[in-house]
Amino acid sequence: MAAVMSQSAPPAAASRLLLSGNEAVARAVWESGVRVAAAYPGTPATEIIESVARYPDLYAEWSVNEKVSMEVALGASMTGARAFCAMKHVGLNVASDCLMTMTITGAYGGLVIAVADDVGMSSSQNEQDSRFWARFAHIPMLEPADSQEAYEMTKFAFGLSEQYETPVLLRLTTRICHVKGLVTVGEREAHEPAGFVKNPQRWVMVPAHAKARLPGLFQRDETLRAVSETTPLNILEAGANRSVGFVTSGPAYMHVKEAFPDAPVLKLGLSFPWPPEKVRELAAMCDKLVVVEETEKLLETEIKAAGIACHGKDVLPSIGELSPQVLTPAVDRLLGKPVPPPAPAAAPPKVFPRPPTLCASCPHMGMYYTLSQIKNIIVTGDIGCYTLGAGHPWNALDTTICMGATMGVALGIDKGRGAVDKNKRILAVIGDSTFMHMGMQGLLDITYNHGNITVLLLDNNTTGMTGGQATPASGKDIHGKEAPKVDLFKIVEALGVPNERIQVVDPYELPKLFKAVREEIKIEGPSVIIARRPCVLIDEFKPFRPYLVEEDKCTGCGNCVEVGCPAIHVTHRDKVIKPSGKEVELAFVSIDSQACTGCGLCVQPCAPDAIQHVPRRDIPIHIVKATSSS
Amino acid sequence: MSANEITNILVCGIGGQGVMTATEILAEAAIAEGHDVKKTEVAGMAQRGGVVTSHLRFGRKVLSPQIEPGTVQVLLGFEGAEALRWSHYLKPDGLALVNNAKLVPPVVELGLFDYPVDPTGQMRAAGHRVVSFDAMTIARDLGEIRLGNTVMLGAIADYLPFAPDVLLACIDKRFARKGEKVVEANRQAFAAGREAVAKQLAASPA
Numbered sequence: 001m002a003a004v005m006s007q008s009a010p011p012a013a014a015s016r017l018l019l020s021g022n023e024a025v026a027r028a029v030w031e032s033g034v035r036v037a038a039a040y041p042g043t044p045a046t047e048i049i050e051s052v053a054r055y056p057d058l059y060a061e062w063s064v065n066e067k068v069s070m071e072v073a074l075g076a077s078m079t080g081a082r083a084f085c086a087m088k089h090v091g092l093n094v095a096s097d098c099l100m101t102m103t104i105t106g107a108y109g110g111l112v113i114a115v116a117d118d119v120g121m122s123s124s125q126n127e128q129d130s131r132f133w134a135r136f137a138h139i140p141m142l143e144p145a146d147s148q149e150a151y152e153m154t155k156f157a158f159g160l161s162e163q164y165e166t167p168v169l170l171r172l173t174t175r176i177c178h179v180k181g182l183v184t185v186g187e188r189e190a191h192e193p194a195g196f197v198k199n200p201q202r203w204v205m206v207p208a209h210a211k212a213r214l215p216g217l218f219q220r221d222e223t224l225r226a227v228s229e230t231t232p233l234n235i236l237e238a239g240a241n242r243s244v245g246f247v248t249s250g251p252a253y254m255h256v257k258e259a260f261p262d263a264p265v266l267k268l269g270l271s272f273p274w275p276p277e278k279v280r281e282l283a284a285m286c287d288k289l290v291v292v293e294e295t296e297k298l299l300e301t302e303i304k305a306a307g308i309a310c311h312g313k314d315v316l317p318s319i320g321e322l323s324p325q326v327l328t329p330a331v332d333r334l335l336g337k338p339v340p341p342p343a344p345a346a347a348p349p350k351v352f353p354r355p356p357t358l359c360a361s362c363p364h365m366g367m368y369y370t371l372s373q374i375k376n377i378i379v380t381g382d383i384g385c386y387t388l389g390a391g392h393p394w395n396a397l398d399t400t401i402c403m404g405a406t407m408g409v410a411l412g413i414d415k416g417r418g419a420v421d422k423n424k425r426i427l428a429v430i431g432d433s434t435f436m437h438m439g440m441q442g443l444l445d446i447t448y449n450h451g452n453i454t455v456l457l458l459d460n461n462t463t464g465m466t467g468g469q470a471t472p473a474s475g476k477d478i479h480g481k482e483a484p485k486v487d488l489f490k491i492v493e494a495l496g497v498p499n500e501r502i503q504v505v506d507p508y509e510l511p512k513l514f515k516a517v518r519e520e521i522k523i524e525g526p527s528v529i530i531a532r533r534p535c536v537l538i539d540e541f542k543p544f545r546p547y548l549v550e551e552d553k554c555t556g557c558g559n560c561v562e563v564g565c566p567a568i569h570v571t572h573r574d575k576v577i578k579p580s581g582k583e584v585e586l587a588f589v590s591i592d593s594q595a596c597t598g599c600g601l602c603v604q605p606c607a608p609d610a611i612q613h614v615p616r617r618d619i620p621i622h623i624v625k626a627t628s629s630s
Numbered sequence: 631m632s633a634n635e636i637t638n639i640l641v642c643g644i645g646g647q648g649v650m651t652a653t654e655i656l657a658e659a660a661i662a663e664g665h666d667v668k669k670t671e672v673a674g675m676a677q678r679g680g681v682v683t684s685h686l687r688f689g690r691k692v693l694s695p696q697i698e699p700g701t702v703q704v705l706l707g708f709e710g711a712e713a714l715r716w717s718h719y720l721k722p723d724g725l726a727l728v729n730n731a732k733l734v735p736p737v738v739e740l741g742l743f744d745y746p747v748d749p750t751g752q753m754r755a756a757g758h759r760v761v762s763f764d765a766m767t768i769a770r771d772l773g774e775i776r777l778g779n780t781v782m783l784g785a786i787a788d789y790l791p792f793a794p795d796v797l798l799a800c801i802d803k804r805f806a807r808k809g810e811k812v813v814e815a816n817r818q819a820f821a822a823g824r825e826a827v828a829k830q831l832a833a834s835p836a
Binding site for chain 1: 644645654657658661666667668669670671679680681692693694695696698699711712714715717718734735736737738739740741742743744745746749752756
């Protein structure tokens with residue numbers, strides 16, 4: 001969580017700061033006089049609101065999900081306040097119900113929605129192109145190409161929103177959000193809300209009212225198309241070498257300039273509605289026109305539909321990030337230039353994969369180790385750190401779709417299964433933050449419809465994967481200050497799970513966890529096991545005395561390796577032939593006592609008691625400090 | 631360096647090693663020298679013990695934030711196998727400065743994959759210039775394992791297109807709040823990193 005700005009004193013105007021795209025958007029949100037900013041964490045957009053929350057004189061919140069964050073922003077806009085919400089691409093799917101109607105009401109106070117596409121999929125379940133939403137919802141879209149533009153376009157967006165009474169989409173990608181560049185910043189401008197005005201024809205979207213406003217959407221498209229022809233955000237750069245020209249937007253522009261510095265380029269900052277006359281002007285000045293867009297063939301299709309010949313996805317990939325390395329050979333081939341084969345030295349060396357893992361002492365390990373030991377089960381999963389349970393050594397998740405899907409998918413498997421799956425037990429895994437985001441409704445569906453599911457609610461007191469953000473169940477707000485703490489047990493009970501079918505267990509206590517899971521999967525009907533332990537990366541986690549392996553006692557059984565802790569290392573391997581004639585592989589281990597925080601999960605399956613506490617004199621100083629302060 | 635030349639520095643390691651912070655300080659030094667700077671950060675799942683790289687590009691005007699394979703002047707590797715993983719990003723005459731740390735992931739412990747026997751040797755065999763050293767031992771000898779990052783910055787200090795003191799000043803600034811003792815310890819770590827690389831290069835030119 002990169003933080004360059006102090007809580008109390010934002011850097012003065014005209015300072016040049018090294019800011020990520022996320023931090024640049026946050027700065028501009030603050031400078032624009034925004035009064036309300038809301039978001040649910042999601043990579044790569046998380047740091048926007050984290051950064052906004054460090055500025056004074058505005059309200060910022062972690063919302064329970066993206067739809068609510070958008071509704072909060074819309075409500076603020078109705079009062080005339082400037083409002084902002086931020087989300088990752090899949091978050092906009094969740095919020096789209098609000099989006100598709102608020103485009104009809106329009107904005108009153110400036111209303112900007114930042115949506116960050118995870119192009120290249122560094123931390124998402126899909127790769128989708130949020131530019132479609134602009135078309136679908138008839139909302140203008142701005143696409144910055146670096147941090148400075150992210151800052152400038154965010155400020156521009158609030159003015160555009162108010163002038164045309166429209167929400168504005170700010171499309172970011174991972175290469176904007178997580179790239180730092182120099183940004184010249186300004187001062188905050190005051191923006192007092194004009195006040196809420198009762199106007200049912202505008203704010204009460206019943207059919208008669210909405211119908212009357214629909215023509216306005218199409219008129220707005222045309223008005224903004226005219227703006228798009230003249231705005232300085234859409235720049236036509238006439239290049240010296242006119243064999244090929246490019247239409248592009250966002251970070252792809254930087255790749256085009258890097259690869260073809262002398263080519264004419266139409267850079268679209270206001271990418272929807274895009275300016276047809278400007279594209280025609282560019283097409284007329286160059287021999288070939290190439291549309292460079294990440295990821296879908298969208299602009300290209302629309303440009304072709306406008307009767308302008310162009311290339312695009314016939315030469316460029318539709319999947320993953322573009323780069324000069326991708327662009328140069330593709331365009332050279334189109335121009336009939338010789339393309340040299342890649343040099344053998346440029347081939348990446350073969351190195352083992354290093355997938356993300358659960359942390360040492362991660363409470364999820366206890367649950368996944370348990371699930372990996374139980375046969376004849378189907379386990380549906382969800383989105384969060386605990387998705388890593390699908391990996392080695394646990395291989396304990398069978399599905400992951402989208403936030404909250406674990407519940408519905410589990411119920412569907414339960415209702416849909418035939419004779420072949422009849423004897424299998426169905427479990428649904430979900431985290432605390434995800435449960436409150438979108439999982440609660442699914443659980444209600446399970447109880448209401450007599451689902452035979454055991455839900456494993458992994459309560460680590462935070463939103464883990466995005467870096468430890470507060471939730472309604474963590475008792476803290478976005479500033480880390482005390483907030484009402486919701487009781488997950490009571491929610492589960494209120495959703496219809498019988499009190500006696502809700503168990504709260506400590507995932508560090510394997511025997512109890514095993515017993516609870518075995519008990520609940522045997523019983524017909526819905527049940528919930530709340531496995532409660534704080535994430536090791538948050539303040540609430542207190543480390544214990546670490547362990548070591550007594551070498552002479554280790555028999556190489558490898559049971560502890562199956563727990564999956566990254567602090568356990570195999571020192572050497574061996575093979576023995578058992579009396580039965582069966583060959584058994586042995587793995588002798590050690591524990592990295594600097595990384596171990598003493599959860600004890602590996603101690604429990606160790607048959608020869610080879611895992612013991614480190615002597616007191618050898619306890620690492622960071623653990624001595626942490627345990628003595630608790 | 632010509633007016634338009636871009637310096638590409640690739641810093642790599644695994645989540646939690648301090649790759650991003652080190653690159654941030656390098657970026658600050660480049661800014662202090664009046665360069666335009668772009669620096670990528672890999673976040674999200676990478677923080678869970680996964681692969682972390684940070685691309686640092688600086689010069690008169692930087693466009694694309696991404697470094698292309700075969701264009702890195704200096705590769706700063708916080709871990710042996712990770713340095714090998716990204717070694718194809720080096721220019722033919724580029725230099726790799728590699729901490730000898732060996733961090734073995736669970737997939738290797740489980741016997742599913744092998745850790746390379748000699749990552750830096752493999753890089754040398756592929757024709758790269760490599761200097762390897764043990765930043766953690768150097769830090770421990772100075773009395774504080776957390777100085778490892780500053781040892782790494784010391785290691786790269788003489789291979790940047792500006793004076794080592796520019797980088798040192800940025801390190802001083804970062805630790806100034808923590809008092810003179812901490813600043814002095816970091817100055818020692820910085821000097822030790824410079825010396826470790828210089829000694830190696832004198833003994834056997836990479």
